[in-house]
Amino acid sequence: xxxxxxxxxxxxxxxxxxxxxxxxxxxxxxxxxxxxxxxxxxxxxxxxxxxxxxxxxxxxxxxxxxxxxxxxxxxxxxxxxxxxxxxxxxxxxxxxxxxxxxxxxxxxxxxxxxxxxxxxxxxxxxxxxxxxxxxxxxxxxxxxxxxxxxxxxxxxxxxxxxxxxxxxxxxxxxxxxxxxxxxxxxxxxxxxxxxxxxxxxxxxxxxxxxxxxxxxxxxxxxxxxxxxxxxxxxxxxxxxxxxxxxxxxxxxxxxxxxxxxxxxxxxxxxxxxxxxxxxxxxxxxxxxxxxxxxxxxxxxxxxxxxxxxxxxxxxxxx
Amino acid sequence: xxxxxxxxxxxxxxxxxxxxxxxxxxxxxxxxxxxxxxxxxxxxxxxxxxxxxxxxxxxxxxxxxxxxxxxxxxxxxxxxxxxxxxxxxxxxxxxxxxxxxxxxxxxxxxxxxxxxxxxxxxxxxxxxxxxxxxxxxxxxxxxxxxxxxxxxxxxxxxxxxxxxxx
Numbered sequence: 001x002x003x004x005x006x007x008x009x010x011x012x013x014x015x016x017x018x019x020x021x022x023x024x025x026x027x028x029x030x031x032x033x034x035x036x037x038x039x040x041x042x043x044x045x046x047x048x049x050x051x052x053x054x055x056x057x058x059x060x061x062x063x064x065x066x067x068x069x070x071x072x073x074x075x076x077x078x079x080x081x082x083x084x085x086x087x088x089x090x091x092x093x094x095x096x097x098x099x100x101x102x103x104x105x106x107x108x109x110x111x112x113x114x115x116x117x118x119x120x121x122x123x124x125x126x127x128x129x130x131x132x133x134x135x136x137x138x139x140x141x142x143x144x145x146x147x148x149x150x151x152x153x154x155x156x157x158x159x160x161x162x163x164x165x166x167x168x169x170x171x172x173x174x175x176x177x178x179x180x181x182x183x184x185x186x187x188x189x190x191x192x193x194x195x196x197x198x199x200x201x202x203x204x205x206x207x208x209x210x211x212x213x214x215x216x217x218x219x220x221x222x223x224x225x226x227x228x229x230x231x232x233x234x235x236x237x238x239x240x241x242x243x244x245x246x247x248x249x250x251x252x253x254x255x256x257x258x259x260x261x262x263x264x265x266x267x268x269x270x271x272x273x274x275x276x277x278x279x280x281x282x283x284x285x286x287x288x289x290x291x292x293x294x295x296x297x298x299x300x301x302x303x304x305x306x307x308x309x310x311x312x313x314x315x316x317x318x
Numbered sequence: 319x320x321x322x323x324x325x326x327x328x329x330x331x332x333x334x335x336x337x338x339x340x341x342x343x344x345x346x347x348x349x350x351x352x353x354x355x356x357x358x359x360x361x362x363x364x365x366x367x368x369x370x371x372x373x374x375x376x377x378x379x380x381x382x383x384x385x386x387x388x389x390x391x392x393x394x395x396x397x398x399x400x401x402x403x404x405x406x407x408x409x410x411x412x413x414x415x416x417x418x419x420x421x422x423x424x425x426x427x428x429x430x431x432x433x434x435x436x437x438x439x440x441x442x443x444x445x446x447x448x449x450x451x452x453x454x455x456x457x458x459x460x461x462x463x464x465x466x467x468x469x470x471x472x473x474x475x476x477x478x479x480x481x482x483x484x
Contacts, residue, residue: 070342070344073344073345073348104367105367106367106368106370106371109368109371109372109375110371112371112375112379113371113374113375113378113379115379116374116375116378116379116380116383117374117378117379119379119383120351120383120386123383123386123387123390124344124348124386126390127344127386127389127390128344135390138390139387139390139391142383142384142386142387142390143387145383146380146383146384146387149379149380153375
């Protein structure tokens with residue numbers, strides 16, 4: 001292993017964590033803008049150092065493990081959440097080359113696998129806290145994330161069929177003429193909704209719905225362990241935005257500007273869209289969320305798979 | 319590579335032993351997840367990365383989460399583990415244990431060099447399995463899927479929350 005590869009391995013998680021921390025500030029400022037108020041604007045230029053101040057504050061808070069909790073699992077849960085999100089970034093092609101881990105020929109499946117394992121963070125946090133609210137939050141999270149993983153996988157099938165590969169590099173290469181958002185608009189819609197549910201973000205943040213569950217699965221967490229859940233959630237938003245960019249918006253492709261800039265622009269736009277959804281939409285009821293998934297998104301994604309398959313077959317036979 | 323494979327294999331075995339010796343059900347499930355992950359690592363080393371990803375997505379990512387979900391719903395406590403201890407008396411596991419030991423010995427004999435004469439059989443690949451499942455036995459596969467669907471519908475019907483007629 002060369003030293004540059006080692007440096008990449010060390011620097012990438014640090015950079016991603018810094019980005020996710022910065023995102024907490026960006027989100028609060030944008031929410032302020034859209035809700036006609038200021039948001040944090042005191043620390044540093046435009047309030048930029050608010051994220052740093054929050055980080056320092058959270059590090060100095062007492063890191064308390066409740067005596068009734070299952071100690072080992074309680075500590076493990078936030079680490080699982082953080083790890084699975086950070087590992088997923090290894091296969092995303094940010095520029096013309098391949099991802100950090102090279103061109104994995106099962107790249108998309110790897111990300112789905114990591115998302116599947118990410119469920120454990122929330123579920124185990126809920127179970128090990130040994131309290132009602134956390135348990136309810138954990139159970140909601142398990143049902144919600146398992147369900148939406150199904151639609152997420154199915155909605156991606158259209159993209160995989162059109163590109164003929166699970167490799168993210170090949171998927172970007174297949175979008176040379178036309179971005180997949182146009183032929184796969186149905187899959188794009190399903191994937192976007194599933195992505196929000198998968199990162200349990202507002203408006204689909206039922207596992208931590210504060211008006212009925214306290215803080216849901218992380219009710220008993222404090223200090224940096226809570227901070228890790230928080231940062232993992234923001235890293236998850238960046239991940240889903242990167243995925244949307246790679247799978248539907250042509251990845252690093254674009255005229256004039258260098259590839260990395262295009263990738264950053266598209267991902268940044270998606271992140272801003274996520275925050276706009278949070279600012280604009282109320283939270284649905286839990287049964288509404290599940291009904292939407294199984295009664296609307298599942299048939300839609302199956303329809304998408306069927307239509308894509310039919311068109312591809314017809315085109316091949318012509 | 320060889321040392322890495324041995325490491326993953328030993329994690330698999332130790333994880334499997336931990337699964338059946340843990341008292342807390344969630345801990346056992348977690349060890350099972352570790353076992354499955356180590357198995358996936360082995361598959362990657364053998365070059366079967368697609369099978370490894372399916373293993374993680376389906377077994378570790380979906381089925382095991384459902385296990386945890388059910389355990390959380392049941393909320394097992396002290397009386398349950400006492401009752402389970404009651405069930406696991408020697409006379410309960412002695413018979414199955416002896417039979418399992420016989421099959422295990424047979425398997426060990428088969429993979430040992432003493433049984434060289436038995437190795438002339440042609441191996442059945444995934445390709446062969448796929449061909450016979452979707453070729454010769456396609457009707458059986460469809461019937462089995464009907465049965466599964468019927469089971470699903472029946473379970474939903476029985477578990478449905480009925481609204482009383484006014």
